Amino acid sequence: MGNKIEISGLEVHYGGKPALNRVSFDVHENEILGIIGPAQSGKTTLLKVINRTLEFVPEATLNGTVKLDGVDISTVSDVYGLRRRIGMVLPLPVGLPLSIYDNVAFAPRAAGIRSKSQLDELVERCLQQAALWDEVEDRLDTLGTKLSGGQQQRLTIARALSHEPEVLCLDEFSIAIDPVTTMRIEEVLKTLRKEMTILLVTNLVQQAKRLATRTAFFLNGDLIEIDSTDVIFSDTPTQQATYDYVNGTFG
Ligand SMILES: Nc1ncnc2c1ncn2[C@@H]1O[C@H](COP(=O)(O)OP(=O)(O)O)[C@@H](O)[C@H]1O
Ligand SMILES: [Mg+2]
Secondary structure, X not given: OOEEEEEEEEEEEEXXXXXXXXXXXXXXXOOEEEEEOOOOOOHHHHHXXXXXXXXXXXXXXXXXXXXXXXXXXXXXXXXXHHHHHEEEEOOOOOOOOOEHHHHHHHHXXXXXXXXXXXHHHXXXXXXXXXXOHHHHOOOOOOEHHHOOHHHHHHHHHHHHHOOOOOEEEEEOOOOOOOHHXXXXXXXXXXXXXXXXXXXXXXXXXXXXXXHOOEEEEEEOOEEEEEEEHHHHOOOOOOOHHHHHHHOOOOO
């Protein structure tokens, strides 16, 4: 399996305060990489580096390299194109004050797609992929913000998919949704993995155990351990801190 992303010597500081300490690892093509660790361990920062949204944080400084398909992302001049290739789903749904249809059609329209039939097809496909289609197909004109929290999070995923990303980053996507919806989205991710690479930051260690091919454990900006999920959740990961964290005896 090839590497989709290669990270080496990645260091991030906010106003001189370290958030990631010389982190190096690869993300394989078509894997779900689980990223676990307590709050403030640098997980969100890592995702922001990968889709170059850390650039919106003026006090942040960065060293090291991140390569996407072998190309150093800092040398990519089309930053918007890069961010389309790397979709991001945030912890809370970000509903555009638009209809369900327009939420999903927004990006394709901005990319120049005008044909109604093409847009219809794309909207249906993305909503299907996000396991939301059946619940909304007869009310696509309704405001997205009128949906339930779990539905809005699936709409957010559908919108991320409308960019046809190669990498999908999810940052604690289930923090505000119920367990049943969480399970539905987990099923969605298992299917999406066949088409893209997924970085799954999760506060639920069991979610990483259920979904991730490999799992990375972060603590205070250090990558403590990365291995197959089986090893990370076994009785004998390499690091004691990993064992303590996944078994809930941490700190
Ligand atoms: N915009 C910011 N300005 C200053 N410090 C920040 C900012 N964002 C994150 N940090 C700090 O960076 C560290 C890592 O944060 P973060 O990446 O959000 O971790 P996690 O997602 O694992 O909770 C924390 O100490 C946090 O306080
Ligand atoms: Mg975070």
